Amino acid sequence: MKKTLQLLAGFWLVLWGVANAETGSGTGVGWGALNLPAGVTPDSHDIHDLHMTILWICVGIGILVYGILVYSLIHHRKSKGVVPATFHENTKLEIVWTIIPFLILIAMAIPATKVMIKVYDTSASDMTIKVTGYQWKWRYEYLTEGEGKGIDFFSSLDAKSNEARQLGSKIDPATVEHYLLNVDKPLVIPANKKIRILLTAADVLHAWWVPEFGWKKDAIPGFITDGWIKVETPGVYRGQCAELCGRDHGFMPIVVIVKTEDEYKQWVAAEKAKQDAGKADASKPLSLDELVAKGKEVYASNCAACHGLEGEGVPSVFPAIKGSKVALGPLADHVKLVLHGKAAMPAFKEHLSDVEAAAVVTYQRNGFGNNKGDSIQPADIQAYK
Amino acid sequence: MSVTTHDDTHAHDHHDHGPAKGFMRWVTTTNHKDIGTLYLITGLIMFFVGGAMALVIRAELFEPGLQYVDPHFFNQMTTLHALIMVFGAVMPAFAGLANWMIPMMIGAPDMALPRMNNWSFWLLPFSFVMLASTLFMDGGAAAAGWTLYPPLVLQTGHALPFTVFTVHLLGMSSIMAAINIIVTVFNMRAPGMTMMKLPLFVWTWVITAFLLIAVMPVFAGAVTMLLTDKFFGTSFFNAAGGGDPVLYQHLFWFFGHPEVYILILPSFGIISSIIPTFSRKPLFGYSSMVYATASIGLLSFIVWAHHQYTVGMPLAGELYFTYATMLIAVPTGVKVFNWLATMWKGAMTFETPMLYAIAFVVLFTMGGFTGLMMSISPADLQYHDTYFIVAHFHYVLVPGAVFALFAATYYWLPKWTGHMYDERLGKLHFWLTTISVNICFFPQHFVGLAGMPRRIPDYAVQFAEFNAMSSVGAFVFGFSQLIFAYVIYKAIQGGEKASSEVWEGAEAHGLEWHLPSPPPYHSWTEAPAQALISDLH
Numbered sequence: 057m058k059k060t061l062q063l064l065a066g067f068w069l070v071l072w073g074v075a076n077a078e079t080g081s082g083t084g085v086g087w088g089a090l091n092l093p094a095g096v097t098p099d100s101h102d103i104h105d106l107h108m109t110i111l112w113i114c115v116g117i118g119i120l121v122y123g124i125l126v127y128s129l130i131h132h133r134k135s136k137g138v139v140p141a142t143f144h145e146n147t148k149l150e151i152v153w154t155i156i157p158f159l160i161l162i163a164m165a166i167p168a169t170k171v172m173i174k175v176y177d178t179s180a181s182d183m184t185i186k187v188t189g190y191q192w193k194w195r196y197e198y199l200t201e202g203e204g205k206g207i208d209f210f211s212s213l214d215a216k217s218n219e220a221r222q223l224g225s226k227i228d229p230a231t232v233e234h235y236l237l238n239v240d241k242p243l244v245i246p247a248n249k250k251i252r253i254l255l256t257a258a259d260v261l262h263a264w265w266v267p268e269f270g271w272k273k274d275a276i277p278g279f280i281t282d283g284w285i286k287v288e289t290p291g292v293y294r295g296q297c298a299e300l301c302g303r304d305h306g307f308m309p310i311v312v313i314v315k316t317e318d319e320y321k322q323w324v325a326a327e328k329a330k331q332d333a334g335k336a337d338a339s340k341p342l343s344l345d346e347l348v349a350k351g352k353e354v355y356a357s358n359c360a361a362c363h364g365l366e367g368e369g370v371p372s373v374f375p376a377i378k379g380s381k382v383a384l385g386p387l388a389d390h391v392k393l394v395l396h397g398k399a400a401m402p403a404f405k406e407h408l409s410d411v412e413a414a415a416v417v418t419y420q421r422n423g424f425g426n427n428k429g430d431s432i433q434p435a436d437i438q439a440y441k
Numbered sequence: 442m443s444v445t446t447h448d449d450t451h452a453h454d455h456h457d458h459g460p461a462k463g464f465m466r467w468v469t470t471t472n473h474k475d476i477g478t479l480y481l482i483t484g485l486i487m488f489f490v491g492g493a494m495a496l497v498i499r500a501e502l503f504e505p506g507l508q509y510v511d512p513h514f515f516n517q518m519t520t521l522h523a524l525i526m527v528f529g530a531v532m533p534a535f536a537g538l539a540n541w542m543i544p545m546m547i548g549a550p551d552m553a554l555p556r557m558n559n560w561s562f563w564l565l566p567f568s569f570v571m572l573a574s575t576l577f578m579d580g581g582a583a584a585a586g587w588t589l590y591p592p593l594v595l596q597t598g599h600a601l602p603f604t605v606f607t608v609h610l611l612g613m614s615s616i617m618a619a620i621n622i623i624v625t626v627f628n629m630r631a632p633g634m635t636m637m638k639l640p641l642f643v644w645t646w647v648i649t650a651f652l653l654i655a656v657m658p659v660f661a662g663a664v665t666m667l668l669t670d671k672f673f674g675t676s677f678f679n680a681a682g683g684g685d686p687v688l689y690q691h692l693f694w695f696f697g698h699p700e701v702y703i704l705i706l707p708s709f710g711i712i713s714s715i716i717p718t719f720s721r722k723p724l725f726g727y728s729s730m731v732y733a734t735a736s737i738g739l740l741s742f743i744v745w746a747h748h749q750y751t752v753g754m755p756l757a758g759e760l761y762f763t764y765a766t767m768l769i770a771v772p773t774g775v776k777v778f779n780w781l782a783t784m785w786k787g788a789m790t791f792e793t794p795m796l797y798a799i800a801f802v803v804l805f806t807m808g809g810f811t812g813l814m815m816s817i818s819p820a821d822l823q824y825h826d827t828y829f830i831v832a833h834f835h836y837v838l839v840p841g842a843v844f845a846l847f848a849a850t851y852y853w854l855p856k857w858t859g860h861m862y863d864e865r866l867g868k869l870h871f872w873l874t875t876i877s878v879n880i881c882f883f884p885q886h887f888v889g890l891a892g893m894p895r896r897i898p899d900y901a902v903q904f905a906e907f908n909a910m911s912s913v914g915a916f917v918f919g920f921s922q923l924i925f926a927y928v929i930y931k932a933i934q935g936g937e938k939a940s941s942e943v944w945e946g947a948e949a950h951g952l953e954w955h956l957p958s959p960p961p962y963h964s965w966t967e968a969p970a971q972a973l974i975s976d977l978h
Contacts, residue, residue: 085903089891092823107820114810121806124781129799134721134788141786144723144978153778154771161767164817169760171819176756221507221899229505230902236505237901255753260593261686263751263826267892271822274752276687277592278680281753298751298826298894300586302593303513306897370511400596 093268096289096314100270102171110164117160175271178284181252185245189255189262189275189297190402192304192361196243199254203246204324206331210407212357213307214238219356221307222365237294240357242311246320250286259402260302266295266310274299287314304361338410338434344418347431351419354412358404359420367424374400378424387430391417391440410437460962468563471555472962473540474857476562480537483565484846485926487529490573492919494522499881499915505902515898516584517576523587527704528611529569531838534846535707536561536618539646541857543622545953545960546640548631548969553624554617561617568610575600586896588697589664591678591689595671602672605664612657619650631952631965633974637728640951644731645710648738652699652706655742660696663689687752694745702741705837706734708805708845709776712798715852716780718950719795720787723978726779733772733779740769750821759818766816770809777806792944793867797848800840800875808836811886826896829889835882840875847874847925854932855939859959862932866924873921880914949978 094104132138183200193212198204213221217236220227229235245251255264257275265272269285272295287293295310315323342350356365362374369376377383382390394417397403404413414434421428460466460475470476497518501509510518540558544551552558575582580598583589594601626639626647639647666689669675676682678689709730717724724730747766750759780802789795811833815821824830847870854862884907889895893904900908939958947954955973956964 086906089893089903089907090887092890093892103819103823106817107814107823110814110817110820114813118806118810121777121781122803125784125799125802128781128784128787129789132720132784132787132789134790138786138788140721140788142722143786144725144727145729146725146782149782150726150729150775154775157771157774161770165764165767168763168817168819172756172759172763175819175822176759223507223511225506227506229899230905235902236899260596261590265826265894267823271819272751272825273822276680276752278686279753295892296894296897300516300590300593300896302584302596303511303516305516306512306894306899370513 095268095270096287096291096293097269097285099171099175099285100268102174103270106167106171109167113160113164175283178252178282180250181284182249183246184252184254185243186254186256187243187264187275189257189259189264189301189308190407191259191302192297192308193357193407194239194243194262194264194297194308194310195258195407203249204327207324207327209241211239211241211243211311213309214240215353215356217309218307218360219365234294236307237296237309237311239309239311242292242313244313244315244320244323245285245287246317247287247290247314248317250284252282252284255281255283261299262297262301262308263299264295264310265298266293266312268293269295269312272298287312290314290316290319307361334409334411338437341433341435342411342414344422344431347415347418348422350411351415351417352423354408354416355419355423358407359416367420367426377420378426380426383420383426384428387417387421387432388440390421391432391437395437395440405441410434413437469559471551471559473544473552473555473558473964474960474962476552476558477537477540477542478857479562480533480540480565481850482537483562483569484530484532484534484537485929487525487533487569488843489922489926491522491525491530492922494518494525495915496919498522499912501898502900502908503912504909505900505905507899510898512898513581513584516586516896517582519896520583520586520589521572521576524572525569526838527587527700529565529572531704531842531846532611532615533565535646535649535704536615538642538707538711538846538849538853539618539622542853542953543625543643543646544629545956545964546643546951547626547629547634548952548965548974549625549629550963550966552621553629554621557617558621561614561621564610564614568607568614571603571610572607575603578603588690588693589667590693591667591670591686594667595678602668605668608664609661612661615653616657619653622646622650623654631968631974633971634952637731638974638977640710641713641724641727641730641734642707642710645706645713645734648734649703649706652703652738652741656696656699656703659692660700663692663696666692687749690749690752691746694748695742697748698745699738699741701834701837702737704842705805706737708801708842709734711845711849711852712780712801713776714950715794715798715848716783716802717978718852718944718947719792719798720784720789721946722783722787723949724779725782725785726775729775730779733775736772737769740765740772744769747816747818747821750818751825763816763818767813769816770813773809777802777809790945792851793862793864793871794848794852796868796871796875797844797851800871801844801848804836804840804844804875804878808833808841811836824889826894827889828885828893828895831895832882832885832889835885839882840878844874847871850925850929852944853953854929855943856953856956856958856960858932858936859939859957860932860934860936861939861943862928862936866928866931870921870924870928873924874918877914877917877921881911881918882914884908884910884914949976951977 092104092107183203186197186199188195193210195210198207216232217238220229220232255273255275257277262275263272271283273281273283291314293312297305297308363369363377367377382393395405411434414432414437418431501515578599582600583597583604585594666677670677676684678684678686713724744766746762815824851867888904888907893900941957942948942954952969
């Protein structure tokens, strides 16, 4: 028993040391991955402080309770020749140890209430971003005029992590930068602006969580939940989906890049320019090779999760693309299936630009040894939407 | 199965008859001890089945990257591990203890409703075979977590109706067991055995039984709504049809929170029996223990949404559930203080049951602290759905409920079999288990706080060290349990004969210690003498 207690006391001490050392820094790594990050938003600081307060109260109570227990275990044992006492109640003592915990709880509830009221106050925000959870990626839509309205994109696990995380990939995750915590296209926001995050989901429950921002919230299909962030320090912040959402729940990270106001404005301008260029691209014909090359990228981030990087699928769950009837059948049916979905297959008409849709269909018909030889041009996609 | 064959004390008693012979004895039995044994063995088998699944999980999580299983299979493992441990291991084991001990403790010959008792047990093996068979169906077993949240659970393949029907059968079984316990305790107490003289194990089980009757139908209803949403076109949980996915969560946790107390209240009863015996002192604060248990039972109905702090409840809801949940700390604290006061100035010895009981007090309290931390809704916005909660509920369920079951087994095994178990092996089992359970679950607090979500088959490399440590602990813990199975087997086979009292001074702590070891097939065919009851602490 004593050994266990010593072990536990050791753990608490480690926790104590690191809790103090960690304040202000980011999430720990390896043996230092011990405590909540203090974070970079007002909410996250408040929540971190609250966490430390209740942790210390618990440590205090723990020392008292375990101290009494250890004293008793050492001194009140039969081998010491103790004659057992016979008392079995003490009303005063029992009232005391009912009332004192009650008072401690009230002392904890007051700061908790204050923090929760602040966390819930999403009023007077400077801009709003709508976040939609999909199996298994995030969609970000900027809704505020003058702050990037109209920017709308999907964000999914980056290709390197995706390759390394496949069963039996033989790639050492340690060699992949930000393994499982990196995306193809991160969310970008300005620093020091109060940003209201609206959350919803397209298919099943998800939860949007960046530990450095202090909170997580569920994304629920058919409902909108919200929260707010105001990030003080520009930088890159990483998080993950926190609500079980199916096979690839562990593989839909969140990356937020926080830029200074000026840099953010430049980013918005660049995104707008890209959007315009994308519209122009949609009318530009592409060669088969160009389509296949582009399609391979699109496939890796959109299709490979279910259908496999080599188009092999998962028997009796996800159909193979390699040698499939669809990929080798009429082009029109193939395009319609990709754009409009069927049963468990999601509709990709909103996920993919015309160029991406044309590229991925062409890749599926010509990659994996399908070698069908035909292709579809971006300009022809609109007709199927 | 020589549980009762050594018993010759009633050979000439014509009112008493021994068990039928062979396999049919177990199929047709209506005897509380036989049924108790069946429940306990089922619990132990399912403990190993659920444990094997846990080891699949921990093997995959030993290092970053996917080495052994597909993520979809991993999700089936987490789902079935939880369902099997909750409904297959812990609940049947407690039902087994109730069957064995309650009639002996209250001075009754058997349970009140013996035929229903038989049925409530025999539903279980079929339910678990059905649940296990879903692993081999198209699309695999349910993979949406033991909470079976829609819409995800509606993506389950052929397994969904079988999973739902399993829940129905388990619910029927639990409700029947609960009715039987309530009827037995209310009607079959020996004269003089007033309610406020009942051992705490009986009290905690009576309260547990009321919780079961209140909430199992809610769970059955919720999963039936899943079934109709999937197959009959209803939209209870589908927003596109006017329903609400969060409604399911409210229904589930209205069942789920009392359910976690169903898993822990009988443990409180066990610990309250064991600590006084080995402290050689009466239990401190008996009546406050009873009231605390009843308060915990009542509070369990009004705190459910603390499992849902992140679903976007109104602020008032968040605050209400925070305050209500924090209140649970008061009666739980009373229990821990009472156990400490029972040990205080006692003359303790440290046989295996006492070691497990002390470890329970220490480690369950640890789970209590993290529970208190998570009751604070703003802080829970960070803790929710991370490994911090995984650590929390494993601390209350493994060194909590499961340690109480170990303690109970070692405590009453000599009574059941008539033989002392091997104390040396028991202590070895204790130390290996207690050290490994901490190596397994303590680091999970750290990775959870540092940002590792639960229910993921693979993780970022900064969590590698503590996950490796956790997996090592899990494997040592898992294999240590083979010692436990062997100790039980050995005690059934033979060993030093146990006296009726078994533990020094135990006679003052319960009527079961006045019956021979092993006890007669029908426990108290005549009411125990008044003096026995009035001499109880």
